[in-house]
Every structure is written in structure tokens, then in C-alpha cells.
Amino acid sequence: MDFITTKYTPGIRPQVTLPANQMFLLLQEDGIRKMVSDHYNLLVESEIKDLFPKNPIALEKAKEHSADFFIQICGGPMYFNENRGRPRLNQRHQPFKITAEAREIWLDCYKPVLKDLNLPENVIQSFWNYLDVFSKWMVNS
Numbered sequence: 001m002d003f004i005t006t007k008y009t010p011g012i013r014p015q016v017t018l019p020a021n022q023m024f025l026l027l028q029e030d031g032i033r034k035m036v037s038d039h040y041n042l043l044v045e046s047e048i049k050d051l052f053p054k055n056p057i058a059l060e061k062a063k064e065h066s067a068d069f070f071i072q073i074c075g076g077p078m079y080f081n082e083n084r085g086r087p088r089l090n091q092r093h094q095p096f097k098i099t100a101e102a103r104e105i106w107l108d109c110y111k112p113v114l115k116d117l118n119l120p121e122n123v124i125q126s127f128w129n130y131l132d133v134f135s136k137w138m139v140n141s
Contacts, residue, residue: 001115003114006132006133010100012136016134018074018075018130020123023126024071032070032074033063033071035070042112048105051102065080102139103135106135110128114127
């Protein structure tokens, strides 16, 4: 599968389309948690590792929050809203300097994780399309 990263244009906030809920139906909660954990494991070894907690307990908490969010947007239980309130992710990420280059590295770290999932291509593509657009909203520097 070929994952295309679209160009980030400052000031443009494109419409975000949620991924297909088959992602949750097929992976279930445990599968999404593993996917997110695998992604974080790559991030903490990447060029943007300084954006992520170095403390193992804090890193596990970040993985949990992220997994809760992705479970929710993929059609699963509303864990993120129940535990953290409305996502407001752009605001939550303000303390971190997220550049367009950091966005691309973040996305690149998802590519091998998604390739390893045993899911139909259209389901993975739907999730990738979401990540590509959603990640543009997080760029703040």
C-alpha cells in the first residue's frame, strides 16, 4: 500500500473526515491500543523524540490517551471524552513545537505500523486519509 502525505499549507485547515468504523470493528480496542503503542515506540526513536515523554510512566499515559482518542474516532467507546473531556487536540498540543516537518515524521512512523495490520486496504486507506488531514491541524510552528 502506498501512503501519500499531502502538503501542509500554513493557515489552511482542511475538513477532516473520520475513518471508517471498520477500523474499530476489525481491530477492536486491543488492536487499536497495540497500533498506537507500536507507533509511539517508533516516535520515541525518531527525529522528533523530544516531543514525547522520556519517563516510561508518562509515555504509557500518552499512549493510553492517544489510543482512547483513536478508539473513539474509529467508532468505539467514547473513552477520550469520558476521561479527558472534548478532544480540543490543537489546544492540547500548543505547548509542543510541531512543525510541518515533525508532522511528516509523525506520519512516516505510522506507515510501517499500518502496513503490518492485517486489514482490508480500503480500511487502512480510510484511516491514513484521516491521519493525513488531521495531522495538518496539529502543526503550530
